[in-house]
Amino acid sequence: MSIDFKVADLSLAEAGRHQIRLAEHEMPGLMALRREYGPSQPLAGARIAGSLHMTVQTAVLIETLTALGAEVRWASCNIFSTQDEAAAAVVVGNGSPENPAGVPVFAWKNESLEDYWWTAQQILTWPEGSGGPNMILDDGGDATMLLHKGVEFEAAGEVPENPQEGDDGYSYEYTVILDVLRRSLAETPGRWTEIAKGVRGVTEETTTGVLRLYQLAAEGRLLFPAINVNDSVTKSKFDNKYGIRHSLPDGLNRATDTLIGGKVAVVCGYGDVGKGAAEALRGQGARVIVTEIDPICALQAAMDGYQVAKLESVLGQGDLFITATGNKDIIMADHMAKMKHQAIVGNVGHFDNEIDMAGLARVPGIRKVEIKPQVHEWVFDEGTDSQRSIIVLSEGRLLNLGNATGHPSFVMSNSFANQTIAQIELFTKHGTPVEDGGYANQVYVLPKVLDEKVARLHLDALGVELTELTKSQAEYLGVDAAGPFKPEHYRY
Numbered sequence: 001m002s003i004d005f006k007v008a009d010l011s012l013a014e015a016g017r018h019q020i021r022l023a024e025h026e027m028p029g030l031m032a033l034r035r036e037y038g039p040s041q042p043l044a045g046a047r048i049a050g051s052l053h054m055t056v057q058t059a060v061l062i063e064t065l066t067a068l069g070a071e072v073r074w075a076s077c078n079i080f081s082t083q084d085e086a087a088a089a090v091v092v093g094n095g096s097p098e099n100p101a102g103v104p105v106f107a108w109k110n111e112s113l114e115d116y117w118w119t120a121q122q123i124l125t126w127p128e129g130s131g132g133p134n135m136i137l138d139d140g141g142d143a144t145m146l147l148h149k150g151v152e153f154e155a156a157g158e159v160p161e162n163p164q165e166g167d168d169g170y171s172y173e174y175t176v177i178l179d180v181l182r183r184s185l186a187e188t189p190g191r192w193t194e195i196a197k198g199v200r201g202v203t204e205e206t207t208t209g210v211l212r213l214y215q216l217a218a219e220g221r222l223l224f225p226a227i228n229v230n231d232s233v234t235k236s237k238f239d240n241k242y243g244i245r246h247s248l249p250d251g252l253n254r255a256t257d258t259l260i261g262g263k264v265a266v267v268c269g270y271g272d273v274g275k276g277a278a279e280a281l282r283g284q285g286a287r288v289i290v291t292e293i294d295p296i297c298a299l300q301a302a303m304d305g306y307q308v309a310k311l312e313s314v315l316g317q318g319d320l321f322i323t324a325t326g327n328k329d330i331i332m333a334d335h336m337a338k339m340k341h342q343a344i345v346g347n348v349g350h351f352d353n354e355i356d357m358a359g360l361a362r363v364p365g366i367r368k369v370e371i372k373p374q375v376h377e378w379v380f381d382e383g384t385d386s387q388r389s390i391i392v393l394s395e396g397r398l399l400n401l402g403n404a405t406g407h408p409s410f411v412m413s414n415s416f417a418n419q420t421i422a423q424i425e426l427f428t429k430h431g432t433p434v435e436d437g438g439y440a441n442q443v444y445v446l447p448k449v450l451d452e453k454v455a456r457l458h459l460d461a462l463g464v465e466l467t468e469l470t471k472s473q474a475e476y477l478g479v480d481a482a483g484p485f486k487p488e489h490y491r492y
């Protein structure tokens with residue numbers, strides 16, 4: 001049977017397969033789950049719509065889900081993050097480029113926004129007679145948002161007018177989404193409501209997507225149960241921190257190859273991602289300055305030895321500016337206008353609204369020069385004595401995925417083991433009453449015992465010798481000798 005897909009180039013499949021093979025060795029958590037659950041096929045009957053960076057590591061996740069019985073359709077959750085060779089290898093699967101037999105993937109590096117929202121529709125649109133998707137695996141919440149907006153507008157019978165530039169919350173991207181939904185309401189009325197009815201739940205990867213889910217749940221608008229994978233300890237305290245510690249310098253080096261040592265780096269946001277970013281930059285010898293709005297995180301940064309300042313106070317000092325807040329409007333055009341010549345500006349928060357790219361493009365007389373894909377010089381005051389430029393990476397989108405290949409396999413094995421377990425939970429517990437361990441239309445985190453299990457699956461590979469509690473020590477602490485070891489409120 002042929003599959004539908006859209007990727008850059010199927011001839012890259014062999015190169016992708018080699019990388020996937022090496023990644024499997026670095027992803028012991030996912031491979032252990034394949035061994036544990038392969039025989040019982042807990043995801044048989046699951047039809048998963050996946051929206052998550054289509055990288056080599058994600059290929060290992062996808063093939064873990066199919067090894068557990070799921071059918072899958074996949075798109076990337078970012079226009080620049082796909083590794084084309086990984087996408088090709090997943091499509092080809094065990095077949096050949098002439099006769100692919102793998103998973104339908106709709107993702108390529110450098111999509112337009114129109115392409116991006118087309119791919120999001122492809123993962124939610126399953127072949128006639130298949131029954132449609134019954135699970136979503138999301139990163140940043142775009143697939144979940146598209147479905148919720150579709151249902152909302154179908155109930156209202158109309159899609160609102162496109163916002164005008166300057167309206168609060170305006171983004172060109174939002175007008176693309178509204179156009180997609182306007183067309184689908186005209187062509188296939190009731191389409192999104194029908195799809196949503198079949199969905200048993202969503203598992204969400206990242207801080208930003210989780211925020212969106214809690215907002216939907218608080219408003220009573222969440223259409224199905226959700227598992228917040230991000231706040232498994234073995235996700236946010238590992239991927240967000242140690243992952244970025246690896247992939248931020250990787251992105252900076254591949255983009256600019258500018259020496260980081262000795263420079264002044266400004267990191268906006270000192271949450272999990274900001275902590276990893278600051279540590280990486282300091283490790284390279286940069287003097288790091290942190291900006292924060294939360295007194296606790298600001299104090300942490302100060303105690304960790306960083307200067308903490310307002311962005312406005314350090315604009316003329318920074319050689320590198322990195323946003324990691326998950327918030328909007330962090331570095332604005334008038335900030336960038338005051339930076340040093342050839343300061344580098346990049347974002348590692350989920351969306352591109354941390355850096356005011358639209359405002360930058362509107363600065364009178366500004367000129368954008370492509371140095372190479374995903375690296376742009378923006379020239380101010382050309383031809384005057386004050387002519388200078390700044391360098392913006394990945395057009396303000398996740399630079400560690402746009403300029404490099406995202407987090408490495410070992411850390412993603414932790415995140416994706418949580419994803420796999422969360423998919424099994426929501427899929428297999430569907431229909432179970434809440435009082436018997438089922439899930440309501442709320443947002444849940446995985447129980448600590450599963451979090452500890454994910455960590456455990458990664459110890460051997462690092463040669464970790466874990467101390468075991470004696471019976472009397474366990475009694476003294478009031479815990480089971482087999483775990484969980486910490487109370488829910490423990491913060492790690």
Ligand code: NAI
Nearest residue numbers: 206207208269271272273292293294325326327348349350
């Ligand atoms: P977090 O909530 O732990 O940290 C964000 C920090 O930014 C908070 O401490 C907050 O107080 C601070 N902040 C908010 N507004 C600010 C402002 N105006 N100025 C200065 N600081 C401000 O979130 P986390 O987990 O660190 O994630 C941050 C972003 O990175 C999210 O969008 C998340 O989805 C994304 N992410 C990106 C990854 C990547 O590979 N690039 C990996 C994981 C998460």
